[in-house]
Amino acid sequence: MTESAQHSPWDLTPLYSSPDALELTADLESAKVQAATFRADYSGKVIDLDAAALLAAFQRYEALSELIAKPQLYAHLLFAADSGDDVAKCLSQRTAEFANLMSRELLFFNLEIMALPDEQYAALAADPCLEPYGHHLAQIRTFKPHTLPEREEQLLTLKSLSGVDAFTRLFDEISASLSYEMELEGEIRKFTGEELLSMLHHPDAVVRERAFTTFLEKHQEQEIVIGSVFNTVILDHSQEMELRGYDGPMAPTNLGNELTQGVVARLMEVSEQNYGLAREYFTLKAKLLGLPQLKNTDIYAPLPGADKKFDFHEARDLVQTAFRQFSPKWEEIISAFFDDRRVDIYPRAGKSGGAFCMGMTPTYLPYVLLNYTGNLRDVATVAHELGHGLHFVLAQKQRLVNYHPCLPLAETASVFGEMLLTRHLLDTEPDKGVRIELLCAKIEDIIATTFRQNVLTRFEERIHAERSEGLLTSTRLGDLWWEENGRLYGDAVTMIPAYRWGWSYISHFIHARFYCYSYTFAELLVLSLYRKYREEGEAFIPILEEILGGGGSRSPGDAALLAGIDLEDPGFWQKGYDYLGELIGELRELVGG
Numbered sequence: 001m002t003e004s005a006q007h008s009p010w011d012l013t014p015l016y017s018s019p020d021a022l023e024l025t026a027d028l029e030s031a032k033v034q035a036a037t038f039r040a041d042y043s044g045k046v047i048d049l050d051a052a053a054l055l056a057a058f059q060r061y062e063a064l065s066e067l068i069a070k071p072q073l074y075a076h077l078l079f080a081a082d083s084g085d086d087v088a089k090c091l092s093q094r095t096a097e098f099a100n101l102m103s104r105e106l107l108f109f110n111l112e113i114m115a116l117p118d119e120q121y122a123a124l125a126a127d128p129c130l131e132p133y134g135h136h137l138a139q140i141r142t143f144k145p146h147t148l149p150e151r152e153e154q155l156l157t158l159k160s161l162s163g164v165d166a167f168t169r170l171f172d173e174i175s176a177s178l179s180y181e182m183e184l185e186g187e188i189r190k191f192t193g194e195e196l197l198s199m200l201h202h203p204d205a206v207v208r209e210r211a212f213t214t215f216l217e218k219h220q221e222q223e224i225v226i227g228s229v230f231n232t233v234i235l236d237h238s239q240e241m242e243l244r245g246y247d248g249p250m251a252p253t254n255l256g257n258e259l260t261q262g263v264v265a266r267l268m269e270v271s272e273q274n275y276g277l278a279r280e281y282f283t284l285k286a287k288l289l290g291l292p293q294l295k296n297t298d299i300y301a302p303l304p305g306a307d308k309k310f311d312f313h314e315a316r317d318l319v320q321t322a323f324r325q326f327s328p329k330w331e332e333i334i335s336a337f338f339d340d341r342r343v344d345i346y347p348r349a350g351k352s353g354g355a356f357c358m359g360m361t362p363t364y365l366p367y368v369l370l371n372y373t374g375n376l377r378d379v380a381t382v383a384h385e386l387g388h389g390l391h392f393v394l395a396q397k398q399r400l401v402n403y404h405p406c407l408p409l410a411e412t413a414s415v416f417g418e419m420l421l422t423r424h425l426l427d428t429e430p431d432k433g434v435r436i437e438l439l440c441a442k443i444e445d446i447i448a449t450t451f452r453q454n455v456l457t458r459f460e461e462r463i464h465a466e467r468s469e470g471l472l473t474s475t476r477l478g479d480l481w482w483e484e485n486g487r488l489y490g491d492a493v494t495m496i497p498a499y500r501w502g503w504s505y506i507s508h509f510i511h512a513r514f515y516c517y518s519y520t521f522a523e524l525l526v527l528s529l530y531r532k533y534r535e536e537g538e539a540f541i542p543i544l545e546e547i548l549g550g551g552g553s554r555s556p557g558d559a560a561l562l563a564g565i566d567l568e569d570p571g572f573w574q575k576g577y578d579y580l581g582e583l584i585g586e587l588r589e590l591v592g593g
C-alpha cells in the first residue's frame with residue numbers, strides 16, 4: 001500500500017457523494033414532510049389500529065427512521081474522520097439537531113402503544129402478522145407499570161432541570177475543569193486527567209503512583225461538591241423509585257436489560273466467590289515485574305521488554321487468519337471492510353481518538369475507526385472492532401427496530417473475536433515473552449471487565465442502601481469504597497492511600513446507574529460461549545451465528561437459551577470463571593511458577 005493510500009480515510013460515498021450532495025438535502029426535506037404526514041395520520045389514533053394497520057404504521061415508522069438516521073450517521077463519520085473540518089462540524093450539528101427534532105415529533109407513536117389497554121395490547125401482540133415486532137412491542141410496554149400519569153411525568157421532567165440534572169451537569173463541569181500539574185522527568189508539567197490515567201501503563205512504578213495520586217488528590221480538593229452531587233443524585237433516585245413503584249434501586253436497570261434481579265444477584269455472588277483468581281494473577285504479575293507485592297497502580301504496568309510491534313498488514317493477516325480458522329464466512333465478512341474501504345486505520349491530526357465500530361441501518365454496512373500504532377493492544381482492538389462489524393453485518397437481515405443488539409449482548413462478537421485472536425497468537429507466536437505479554441493483557445482485560453465491575457456495582461448497591469438511612473459523608477463513601485476493593489485485592493495488592501478517593505471520578509455512578517454489571521455479564525457470557533465452542537467444535541458455529549444474527553430481536557435470556565445456556569443456573573457463570581482459571585494456569589506454566 002502506498003503512503004497516501006495508507007492515510008486515506010474511509011470511503012463514505014455509498015452513503016452520499018459529498019457533504020453538499022443534493023440527495024442529502026433532499027433526504028432531510030423528505031423526512032420532514034413524511035414525519036408531518038405520519039403524525040397527521042396516527043397521532044391520537046394508535047388506539048384505533050388493528051394488527052394489519054399497526055403493521056403498516058410500523059413499516060412507515062421504520063422507513064422514516066432510516067431516512068432520518070442516514071444523514072446523521074454520515075455526518076458523524078465525516079466529523080470523526082476530521083473534526084477540524086468546518087463543513088463536517090456544521091453538518092454534524094445540523095443533522096443531530098434535526099434528528100432530535102424528529103424524535104420529538106415521532107415520540108407520540110411509542111407513547112400511544114405504551115398506553116394501549118392491556119387486553120387490546122395482548123390481542124395485537126398475539127397476532128401473527130406482528131410477530132417480527134414482538135420483542136420490540138414488549139420492550140415498549142416494559143416500563144408501563146412504572147410510568148406516571150402524563151401531567152406528573154411532565155412535572156418530573158421539568159423539575160429535574162433545576163434538580164438532579166443540574167447536579168449531574170455540575171459533576172461534568174467540575175470534572176472537565178480540573179487541571180493537573182505533576183513532575184515528570186525532572187520538570188513540572190501540566191496534564192489532562194486522561195493523560196494521568198493513561199500513565200497507569202507507564203513503565204516506571206514511581207511515575208504510575210505519582211500520576212494516580214495527583215489525579216485523585218485533585219478530586220479530593222472538590223470534596224464538598226462531589227460529595228453533595230453523590231448524595232443528591234442517590235437521594236433523587238430513591239425518591240423516584242418510590243414514586244414509580246420499583247422494587248429496589250437496581251430494578252429499572254435490570255428491567256431495561258431484560259434480566260431478573262435473581263440472575264443479577266447470582267452473577268454478582270459467583271463473581272465474588274472467584275475473587276481468589278484475581279489475587280492469584282496479581283501475585284504472578286508481581287513476580288513478573290520483580291516486585292515483592294503489587295500496588296494497585298502496578299496492575300496495568302507493562303512487562304519488562306514487552307515492546308513487540310506489528311505493522312498493520314501483519315495485524316490484518318493475524319486477525320483474518322484467526323477468524324478464518326473459526327469460519328471462512330467470518331473472514332470474508334471482515335475482509336470486505338478493507339476491500340470496500342470501510343475502515344479508517346491510522347491516527348492523524350483532527351481524527352477522533354480511540355476506536356469504534358458504527359452500526360448503521362439494515363440497508364447500509366457498518367464502518368470501523370481505528371488509531372493503529374502497532375502494539376499488541378492495537379492488534380486486539382482490530383479484532384474487537386471487526387467483531388462488532390461482523391455482528392452488525394450478520395444482523396443486517398433484521399428490521400431496523402431489531403438491528404442493534406441489546407446492551408448485555410452488544411459485546412458478544414467483539415470479545416469473541418478477541419478470544420479467537422488471542423488463541424491464534426498463543427498457538428503460533430514463537431517468542432515466549434510475547435505469549436506471556438499476550439496472556440497478561442487478556443487476563444487483565446477479563447479482570448477489568450468482570451471483578452472490577454463487580455466491585456463497582458457492589459459499592460454502588462451499598463451507597464444506595466446507606467443513603468436511605470441518611471447523608472453519606474465523603475469519609476463514609478471512602479470507607480465503603482476501601483472495603484469493597486479490599487475484598488477483591490485481599491493481601492495480594494496494596495492500595496495507595498489516595499485510592500480512598502477512587503470512587504469520586506467514576507461517572508457511571510452519576511450518569512448510568514448500575515451500568516457496570518453489564519460488562520461482567522457480557523464478558524462471562526462470551527467466555528462461556530467460547531468454552532462451548534472449544535468443547536463442541538464446528539457444531540457450535542451456526543448457533544453463535546444465530547445468536548449474533550438475531551441482533552436485538554431477542555432478550556439476553558432467549559439468546560443464551562439457543563446455546564443451551566440457562567442464565568438462572570449459577571453453574572453457567574462459574575464456567576466463565578473456570579475459563580479464566582485455565583488462562584491463569586497457562587500463564588503460570590509459561591512463567592514457571
Ligand SMILES: [Zn+2]
Nearest residue numbers: 384388411414
Ligand atoms: Zn466493544
